[in-house]
Amino acid sequence: MIFLAPLALFYGVYFLFSFGLLGVVSTQRVGLTFQHAVDVGWQNFLLVLTDPAFQISLFNTVLFGVVSVLISLTLGFVLAMMLASGLRLRRVFYIVFLLPSLIPLSLFATVFGRMLETSDGAINQFLRGVGLPFLAQDWLGNPTAAYVAIFVLLTYMIGLPIMYYTTDVTQVNASILEAATLDGASIWQIYRIILYPLLRTTHITVILSVLLGSFRAFDIIFFSTGGQPGGRTAIAGTYIYQATLGADRVGFAAAASIIVLVIALTISLVQVLVQRKKKAS
Amino acid sequence: MKFTRSLLGVTAAVSAVVLLAGCGSSGGVGGAEPVAQNTGPVTINYWTWFPPQATLDAAIAAFEKQNPDITVKLRTFEAADYQKQLPLALGGGEDLDVVGVQVSAMTNTVKDYLTPVSEWGDDLLDGVEPSMVKQTEEIASDGVLYSIPLGSIGSPVLYYNAEILDSLGLSVPKTGGEWKTAVDAVKAARADVTPVVFAGDPWWQEEMLFGIAEQDSPGLSDDIIGGDGAWDQPALVAGLAAYKSLFDDGIVSTDVLSLQGSRPSELFTAGKALFYLDGSWQNSLLSADYRGANKIALKDVGAAPLPVLNGGDPAVRALAEGGLAIPANSKNTAAAKKFIAFMLGKDAADVWAKDLVLVPSRVGYELPDTVLQSAAAQDGFANVSQVISAPTSKRDSNQDFLNQVEGNAILDVLRGATTPEDAAAHMQAEWESGRYPHGDEK
Numbered sequence: 001m002i003f004l005a006p007l008a009l010f011y012g013v014y015f016l017f018s019f020g021l022l023g024v025v026s027t028q029r030v031g032l033t034f035q036h037a038v039d040v041g042w043q044n045f046l047l048v049l050t051d052p053a054f055q056i057s058l059f060n061t062v063l064f065g066v067v068s069v070l071i072s073l074t075l076g077f078v079l080a081m082m083l084a085s086g087l088r089l090r091r092v093f094y095i096v097f098l099l100p101s102l103i104p105l106s107l108f109a110t111v112f113g114r115m116l117e118t119s120d121g122a123i124n125q126f127l128r129g130v131g132l133p134f135l136a137q138d139w140l141g142n143p144t145a146a147y148v149a150i151f152v153l154l155t156y157m158i159g160l161p162i163m164y165y166t167t168d169v170t171q172v173n174a175s176i177l178e179a180a181t182l183d184g185a186s187i188w189q190i191y192r193i194i195l196y197p198l199l200r201t202t203h204i205t206v207i208l209s210v211l212l213g214s215f216r217a218f219d220i221i222f223f224s225t226g227g228q229p230g231g232r233t234a235i236a237g238t239y240i241y242q243a244t245l246g247a248d249r250v251g252f253a254a255a256a257s258i259i260v261l262v263i264a265l266t267i268s269l270v271q272v273l274v275q276r277k278k279k280a281s
Numbered sequence: 282m283k284f285t286r287s288l289l290g291v292t293a294a295v296s297a298v299v300l301l302a303g304c305g306s307s308g309g310v311g312g313a314e315p316v317a318q319n320t321g322p323v324t325i326n327y328w329t330w331f332p333p334q335a336t337l338d339a340a341i342a343a344f345e346k347q348n349p350d351i352t353v354k355l356r357t358f359e360a361a362d363y364q365k366q367l368p369l370a371l372g373g374g375e376d377l378d379v380v381g382v383q384v385s386a387m388t389n390t391v392k393d394y395l396t397p398v399s400e401w402g403d404d405l406l407d408g409v410e411p412s413m414v415k416q417t418e419e420i421a422s423d424g425v426l427y428s429i430p431l432g433s434i435g436s437p438v439l440y441y442n443a444e445i446l447d448s449l450g451l452s453v454p455k456t457g458g459e460w461k462t463a464v465d466a467v468k469a470a471r472a473d474v475t476p477v478v479f480a481g482d483p484w485w486q487e488e489m490l491f492g493i494a495e496q497d498s499p500g501l502s503d504d505i506i507g508g509d510g511a512w513d514q515p516a517l518v519a520g521l522a523a524y525k526s527l528f529d530d531g532i533v534s535t536d537v538l539s540l541q542g543s544r545p546s547e548l549f550t551a552g553k554a555l556f557y558l559d560g561s562w563q564n565s566l567l568s569a570d571y572r573g574a575n576k577i578a579l580k581d582v583g584a585a586p587l588p589v590l591n592g593g594d595p596a597v598r599a600l601a602e603g604g605l606a607i608p609a610n611s612k613n614t615a616a617a618k619k620f621i622a623f624m625l626g627k628d629a630a631d632v633w634a635k636d637l638v639l640v641p642s643r644v645g646y647e648l649p650d651t652v653l654q655s656a657a658a659q660d661g662f663a664n665v666s667q668v669i670s671a672p673t674s675k676r677d678s679n680q681d682f683l684n685q686v687e688g689n690a691i692l693d694v695l696r697g698a699t700t701p702e703d704a705a706a707h708m709q710a711e712w713e714s715g716r717y718p719h720g721d722e723k
Contacts, residue, residue, distance in 0.1 A: 032368035246681025
């Protein structure tokens with residue numbers, strides 16, 4: 001504790017100052033120079049909460065988070081179990097699945113964004129090339145197609161959940177698996193009936209990290225769809241970024257940031273309470 | 282349990298700090314105390330986003346040769362990043378002596394940290410185009426001149442691949458009908474060439490909308506963005522409908538709207554597009570030397586105003602750009618002024634103006650004959666410069682409104698997701714919502 005104190009103080013001062021400044025600025029109409037601030041009380045919060053664009057961005061943030069969680073708990077889990085079961089070339093597969101999570105997201109998303117171009121994009125070119133031109137889409141112009149594109153992009157982000165599962169599955173008592181095998185359980189039954197419940201704490205870690213990660217997914221959206229079409233795939237991060245671009249809008253952006261922060265903290269709190277309730281029962 | 286406590290603890294601490302901080306006074310910098318000035322040989326810090334580093338290095342070398350007691354320490358930024366970095370640096374007391382100011386996008390976000398030109402550079406204004414000085418003055422919410430512009434820019438401009446156009450026996454389109462003829466011709470003859478490209482990003486849609494709408498209604502942008510006109514007025518609705526007609530008539534494909542960032546430029550410079558719409562900051566493409574230096578294999582490029590769609594006259598929104606200013610906390614004001622005077626002069630203009638990004642603000646300045654070699658380039662630059670010198674509106678924007686509301690509303694019209702009337706009504710409702718300070722609210 002004594003060794004951690006200086007570091008805790010250093011971070012504490014930084015975070016508390018930042019949050020304090022955010023709180024003050026959120027009640028002002030002020031620009032990036034922080035001069036000539038006009039106190040507006042709660043007006044910024046009211047304007048943010050009643051903004052349809054903010055509501056859409058918040059909905060998308062949660063939606064993309066939920067989709068990421070579902071992908072992680074299903075595909076991520078299955079792939080991790082396969083990799084942990086002595087699959088041939090598993091190191092190659094590890095690299096393939098982990099790579100999108102290890103390279104800078106902005107770079108990955110930019111490349112993906114280029115692939116979404118209607119005319120020359122790699123995805124439509126591929127679909128036309130394999131005789132499926134009817135599947136080629138206006139990925140950035142059609143809301144449904146744009147959502148599908150983002151879900152595909154999020155699927156590429158399962159590297160870290162796979163890592164969590166493969167790390168924790170090694171802690172499972174091998175005798176349980178041996179007993180199940182002797183009783184004639186199939187591999188899918190072992191996954192579904194034994195391993196999936198046994199890795200409950202890993203699921204919780206995955207859910208929390210992925211869900212909260214969705215609030216920091218600015219670069220994924222900004223560099224791929226840019227919020228298109230018509231702002232319908234924007235998320236909280238891109239909304240706040242856009243809000244800082246105008247004159248005298250820093251207070252507005254600060255209010256939006258605080259609302260998002262409160263929501264993220266609430267999710268964490270709910271998650272912890274649910275976990276505690278499960279443990280108690 | 283521990284985690285819950287920690288979380289609640291952090292939340293409580295944050296709330297406490299917010300409340301405590303809220304008891305303090307609003308932020309801001311101190312009063313305008315005179316800043317002690319350095320004497321003798323000095324180094325001046327210069328931040329800007331324009332001209333490009335290589336061009337600036339050449340100009341700075343020439344300046345330092347003339348002024349051996351002044352060293353210029355340069356730092357350049359990418360344009361969008363600069364809009365955030367400079368206000369924060371000035372607010373943090375960064376030691377800066379000369380700063381570039383994006384006249385439209387940045388004047389009001391940094392003016393509080395700049396010394397008005399009247400306090401250091403009135404004598405430099407004699408050689409500067411008065412209209413550009415006036416534009417720079419008027420863009421500031423208090424009507425004070427804070428920077429001296431190097432030149433001006435305008436948009437939209439129609440760039441074209443002169444080689445392809447000539448090979449098809451076509452002339453530069455001046456009307457929507459002629460444009461349609463050219464597009465049909467290139468579609469029939471060159472399947473590998475996209476007839477028209479431009480950025481599908483929200484910010485560019487405003488340039489297109491007013492470039493089209495002001496052909497019939499000059500001053501529309503000034504009326505709405507700079508004045509108290511409404512977004513849902515008939516002239517703007519007609520402009521939206523006319524812009525949409527480019528897609529309905531087959532001049533532009535909706536595929537183009539998926540082109541983001543530099544992609545339209547990449548397609549055009551690769552010879553894969555006949556027409557490319559952008560701002561006059563792409564005038565560099567007219568220079569054979571520039572194309573050669575940047576490995577752009579286009580033989581000839583021309584430029585023209587956007588073709589007139591429904592009668593009226595060619596329109597362009599233009600504004601002084603490349604403002605040079607001196608921060609209020611500079612300790613080297615005299616040296617900074619010397620440098621700005623040099624940058625505004627002919628010697629420096631000969632270095633940076635050949636990039637063609639700005640139409641220089643220096644009165645009577647003419648480009649060296651060697652810069653533009655083909656008839657298409659010479660005529661194009663002359664025509665575009667002429668339109669920019671008499672703009673239909675100031676190229677002013679409400680950046681946050683544009684990116685969050687306006688651009689997306691226009692894109693929805695182009696994609697057929699909404700009608701021009703509904704889009705205009707939506708823009709007006711958001712404009713009045715209080716979320717986007719403008720006019721007297723700023």
